[in-house]
Amino acid sequence: MSTPAEFYNSLPPITKAYGTACLLTTIVCQLGIVHPLYIALIYEDVFSHFQVWRLITNFFFLGKFSINFGIRLLMIARYGVQLEKGPFERRTADFLWMMIFGSLSLLALSAIPIFRSGFLGISLVFMLLYIWSREFPDGQINIYGLVRLKAFYLPWAMLALDVIFGSPLLPDLLGIIAGHLYYFLTVLHPLATGKNFLKTPRFMYPLIGSLSISLICYIDINWCKGGD
Known part of the structure; x- marks a missing residue:
């Protein structure tokens, strides 16, 4: 059985960086x-006071320590990792582009008054869950040992559970919308027309190597020390 350190070091770079950023953000808060x-x-502070960091930092806050926070972090560790090691294996640039596109989509949706949300981290995690459910539609999921269903229906089951437990519905819905938009533009539409309008930009490929190294170096102390 691997140790927590071995498990952490085995995580793929983008999921590892995002999960760590979410954990550290929750700790400092x-x-x-x-x-x-x-x-x-x-948005008022972004445009009036040029606090542009808010466009990024809001994605790293999943709420204070709670059961819900733990569930969201586990979702990153499971579904994000399975995506990055599965359909996106050797396609790190494509995975990062998916995350960027999802973030931009959520920022655009949040600019609409009825979809206004101060933190979009849960929505981004839910987007990962939605895309995972489309990539592994026939997988079998057991929810709390009570219900067994196909992975295709998992996002809707999780949304229903959030409603039952009194959690806000909006973050889940935004994640489903962003996830479906990405899946439609990269899978469904190309299959129907043969055209992909959401290809990963070329500049992402040379960028991803240096970016991955920088992120891993920053968040992995053992790696920075040369594995000591």
């Missing part, structure tokens, strides 16, 4: 080092 409102997506 939980300790009171940074107030969540300072990293929330508030």
Whole structure:
């Protein structure tokens, strides 16, 4: 059985970086080092006070430590990793582009008043879940040992559970919308027409190598020390 350190080091780079960023953000907010409102997506502050970091930092906050936070982090560790090691294996640039496109889509949706949300991290995680469910539609999922269903229906089952437990419905819906938009543009539409309008930009490929190294070096202390 692998140790936590071995498991962490085995994670693919993009999922590893995003999951670590979410965990660290929650820690600094939980300790009171940074107030969540300072990293929330508030468009008035973005445009009036040039606080452009809010366009990025809001994706790293999944809420304070709770069962729901743990579930979201486990979703990243399971579904994000399976995507990056499965359909996106040796396609790190494509996986990062998927994350970027999803983030941009969620930012655009959040600009609509009825979809306004201060934090889009849960929505981005739910987007990963939705795309995973489309890539592994026939997988069997057991929910709390009570219900067994195909992976294709998992996003809707998770959404229903959030409603039952009183969690906000909007983050899940935004994630489903962003995930379906990506899947439609990269899979369904090309299959129907033979044209892909959402190809990964060429500049992503030379960028991904240096970016992955920088992210891993920053978040993996053992790697930075040369594996000591």
